[in-house]
Amino acid sequence: MTASVSFPLLVEGSWGPDPPKTLINELQMYFQSPKKSGGGECKVVQQPKSPECFLVLFSTEDVRQNVLEKENHELVWQGKGTFKLAVWLPEDPDKASVSKEAVPEKVRTHGIIPRCGILLDEVWS
Numbered sequence: 001m002t003a004s005v006s007f008p009l010l011v012e013g014s015w016g017p018d019p020p021k022t023l024i025n026e027l028q029m030y031f032q033s034p035k036k037s038g039g040g041e042c043k044v045v046q047q048p049k050s051p052e053c054f055l056v057l058f059s060t061e062d063v064r065q066n067v068l069e070k071e072n073h074e075l076v077w078q079g080k081g082t083f084k085l086a087v088w089l090p091e092d093p094d095k096a097s098v099s100k101e102a103v104p105e106k107v108r109t110h111g112i113i114p115r116c117g118i119l120l121d122e123v124w125s
Contacts, residue, residue: 006043006057007064008090013075013083017052020080024054030075030085031056037073038066056087 011031015023024044031039039056040063047053058064067073073085 006059007061009056009058009064009067009087010090011044011054011056011085011087012052013085015052015083019046019052026075026077027054027056030073031058031067034066038070039063040066 011027013019013023024046028042028044031037031042031044034040039058041059042063043057045055045057047055056067058067067087068089073087075083075085077083
């Protein structure tokens with residue numbers, strides 16, 4: 001991702017507590033597709049303390065907003081099935097914006113993910 005600021009969105013799906021290892025790649029392709037998700041340039045990060053949850057970091061706020069405005073998100077994964085996705089903003093999306101200059105190889109976010117049970121005052125690589 002080339003942007004200096006990221007706009008986070010949290011994602012949880014119907015894949016259960018032990019998602020397939022290549023799910024992150026499928027989510028990346030889904031959220032990069034304007035046609036499928038309303039998304040665009042982004043990076044997907046799996047949450048270490050809650051593997052069923054993912055953080056999607058969009059390069060622009062308007063792309064993130066497009067994804068939020070889409071009513072239903074479904075990831076159709078050939079050979080694995082169709083997964084319903086829930087997307088939502090971190091509790092405080094303004095504080096959750098990420099500056100890549102401040103934390104070069106890591107992602108720092110702030111807030112709480114109520115569904116995933118994660119406190120986002122941690123740094124994840």
